Amino acid sequence: MASRLKKGLAVEAARQIAPRVTHLAPGLTQSFVREALQRAIAGVGPLPPAAHAAEAQLREQHGNVDKAVREIIQNHVAYAGVEGLATNLGGLVTAAIVAPANIAGLALIQCRMVAGIAHLRGYDLDDPRVRNAILETVLGEETVVKMVKKHQLPAPPMAVATAPQHDPGLDQTIATVLANELIGRVIGKRIATTVGKRVPVVGGAVGLVADGWSTWRVGRYADREFLPRALR
Numbered sequence: 001m002a003s004r005l006k007k008g009l010a011v012e013a014a015r016q017i018a019p020r021v022t023h024l025a026p027g028l029t030q031s032f033v034r035e036a037l038q039r040a041i042a043g044v045g046p047l048p049p050a051a052h053a054a055e056a057q058l059r060e061q062h063g064n065v066d067k068a069v070r071e072i073i074q075n076h077v078a079y080a081g082v083e084g085l086a087t088n089l090g091g092l093v094t095a096a097i098v099a100p101a102n103i104a105g106l107a108l109i110q111c112r113m114v115a116g117i118a119h120l121r122g123y124d125l126d127d128p129r130v131r132n133a134i135l136e137t138v139l140g141e142e143t144v145v146k147m148v149k150k151h152q153l154p155a156p157p158m159a160v161a162t163a164p165q166h167d168p169g170l171d172q173t174i175a176t177v178l179a180n181e182l183i184g185r186v187i188g189k190r191i192a193t194t195v196g197k198r199v200p201v202v203g204g205a206v207g208l209v210a211d212g213w214s215t216w217r218v219g220r221y222a223d224r225e226f227l228p229r230a231l232r
Contacts, residue, residue: 032107079109
């Protein structure tokens with residue numbers, strides 16, 4: 001009974017804190033998702049552009065695209081784990097403060113990973129259709145399947161990337177949904193897990209596992225969706 005009550009309080013705390021993230025960081029809307037994607041593709045700080053990093057990985061794997069893709073996924077799972085650990089060591093007390101950084105960091109890492117995979121499979125990262133497909137992939141397979149069934153999205157990432165024409169109306173839809181999805185992942189699940197314990201190190205460990213696992217699943221989804229395609 002006590003454990004159920006504690007879990008209920010955790011979930012309620014998550015629901016109350018999650019909506020406040022956009023007030024703490026107004027940029028956490030669809031615009032921040034597009035900015036994360038742009039930086040992932042163009043490069044930011046010590047991280048080179050996604051295509052350059054992917055090509056370097058391809059050379060390291062002696063031209064084997066599938067091995068390079070696996071390495072890209074493994075590398076970004078590690079990046080996400082470190083980022084999740086670093087931004088969650090403060091525990092629940094600082095969760096609302098560091099959450100925006102965690103969300104933005106996770107978006108950048110996962111967009112960069114998917115963009116690298118798409119590049120190695122022959123997709124043009126400057127193509128707006130491909131960019132929408134990258135963001136859609138970061139949503140995760142379960143979310144995409146549900147939204148396609150409800151006609152909230154026209155098709156899975158592969159079909160979006162290879163559509164005859166770019167649909168400008170899809171830009172805002174995908175970015176907005178992804179922003180909400182990332183906020184839910186980072187705030188809802190993590191605070192619901194750690195609120196009853198209030199132990200900073202536990203929060204960091206949960207962040208490492210949650211972000212790493214989420215990134216691995218997105219990477220595997222990208223591997224299946226972006227089938228080899230020759231650039232024109």
